[in-house]
Amino acid sequence: MRKLYIIGIGAGDPEHVTMQAIRAMNAVDVFFFLDKGESKSDLVKLRQEICERYVSRPYRVVEAVDPVRDPSIESYTERVEAWHRQRALLYEAFISEELGEEDCGAILVWGDPSLYDSTLRIVEKVIARGKVSFDYEVIPGITSLQSLAARHKIVLNGIGESVSITTGRQLAANGLPPETENSVIMLDGNNSFKHLLGQNLSIYWGAYLGTEKEILLSGKLDDIAETIEATRREARQRHGWIMDIYMLTRPAVSNHR
Template sequence: MIDLTLVGIGTGNPEHLTLQAIRALNAADLVLIPRKGAAKADLADLRRAICAEVITNPATRLAEFDLPLRDEATPDYRQRVEDWHDDIAAIWAQIIAAHPVAQKVALLVWGDPSLYDSTLRIAARLRPAPRLRVIPGITSMQALTAAHAIALNDIGAPFAVTTGRRLRDEGWPAGVDTLVVMLDAGGAFQAIDPEGVTIWWAAYAGMAEEITLSGPLSETAPLILTARAEARARHGWIMDIYLLRRAPPPVLRA
């Protein structure tokens, strides 16, 4: 049985690592580094740079692997994701098996692996099951609200976290006036009525490449779409997140 540690690295800024994360990386025998193809090579480069900066243990080894592609031909989205996670877990198992002396394995995870990442679901597929440890990182929600210097919610008010797919397909969830939208393939906010809605958007939140835009959704949406397309073309990838807040309905008084 191995010890598998999922290390949250925030939004990729090396300064987002906690002392706990740095200690865990230095305690690892093996650190897994995923590669996502030439277009996203700087994601692997960033993980390497983080390791080079914080790992001082000469016994710690890095092992890189290519992430498999998701089969978009499968019509059922959930099944596509499940099959993809199976494939990734199989690759992890192969790499770990190829390093039999590695008893402590670590994986650097964007954001907080317990919040919205699939790494925990992939880890659950390993056999025998590893002893799992999760080290939280700064979440993209924290990076977003910090970038705009705003609070996540109004006083005493709830908020919801959803995906671009669900916002596009199901609309604004009932019972909340504040939404945080993650994993948007692009422009899901166009599917809602912009009247009275303000948006705070950030791409590469917390990183040197950070881009922020905010304002009334009706005016800001086209600016975001343009900035997003330009950033994606420039970097080959994009990670963005946004907060939507609509004005609550007026309180009727007798």
Template sequence: MKTLLLIGIGAGDPEHITVQAINALNRARVLFVLDKGQTTDDLVRLRLEICRRYIREPSYRVVQVSDPKRDSATPSYTQGVEDWHERRAEVFTQLIEDELADGECAAFLLWGEPGLYDSTLRILDRVRANGCSGFDYEVIPGISSVQALAARHRIPLNEIGQPIRITTGRRLVAADLDNVVVMLDAHCAFEAFVDEDIDIYWGAYIGTADEILIAGKLADVCEQIKQARSAARERKGWVMDTYLLRRRPVDRPDSYMKVRS
């Protein structure tokens, strides 16, 4: 039986990786690295740096393949994701069948947390449904950008006795604004709510040398965040950001918040 390890490697800081993840890395003889293209070379470099830092015996081999791109022009978002997952499943099947011998252990180094807005588990279900079933897999949790965001801003994710919602920019609505974490927001969806009395805690490239942090009343820092985000994307070719929106208590003064960048 072939074994796959889905290892959460954290939000960007190599020190985010857990002891459990380090032990899992040292079990793997093959490391699968999905390359998203030249603009995100630093994401590949970070994975390789983690391997160099934490794998005790350099007897592993790295298999690097191009990650299929999702067609953003597909009219139906859901169908576009389905098509993308099918193409990724074909890549995964080829890796499992051609690059992994029976009895061998391979690892996928997954950004953040494998159970939070990561498609790998769904794609492996698709791989099995398509007939490739001679493997088992384990999930090793990681530190997500959500946890790292809260730590870097030194805030709790939830208010006392209150729930927290995690969603995407595409699904953000006014009803969420009491306490919501937003991921995968390509279009600054928070801008639609500048007239609401809410605070924002925003971070990009969290845990890396390029980290940017801004917090404050949304109406006051919205443009600053947009400009910082745009400049970062122009400089690096990509941006990965996460933020928390929280409705302001009526007795909270504006001076309570400090902008950090």
């Protein structure tokens, strides 16, 4: 039976790749890369580098262009679902056309597949369509969240506290999650932290974590919000893309850190 590995490769540093991932990668006949366009080709390059560095048997790479989200679909959820359907067709074609009956394929997922990544949902969609049969296995990877914590040398929670993980979109619409003292914000293209000035929050910000381009900033949000915004803008212009993540903590917890 065909087998598909969904492998978390860490969030930027090739040394994030685990021994388990390396073992799985060395069972793979064909890797499937989705190219998100020129500006993010650094991300494809990292996947190539990881294969070259860690795979010691012959393999093929099949590349496809990632479909773009249709801006004419107004609802965010529907837009993402339509995009997932298109991706499911690509995955289905990959499995049925590129893998022989006993072959093993792999999709290398940025960070870990459990965190803001659609690969597992799409694989479920392919299975639900029932056009191709295959077995699959998930190999965990180091997330950008763990990378942020390690680079800033912080514990995400104060003693006995909880942590929320949310998006820039949610933060801008609803403010900080009310029940938690510690929030990690991902997928924020709009500096949504700007809506939270005057609350005595602390921020730990990281961009391009684990890569040569890495930038780290931390301090009181009110003091460094403008610096982060300017740094973000300049880095994005220089590299053509940016991925950043940050942690916001309420003042009461900073004593416990």
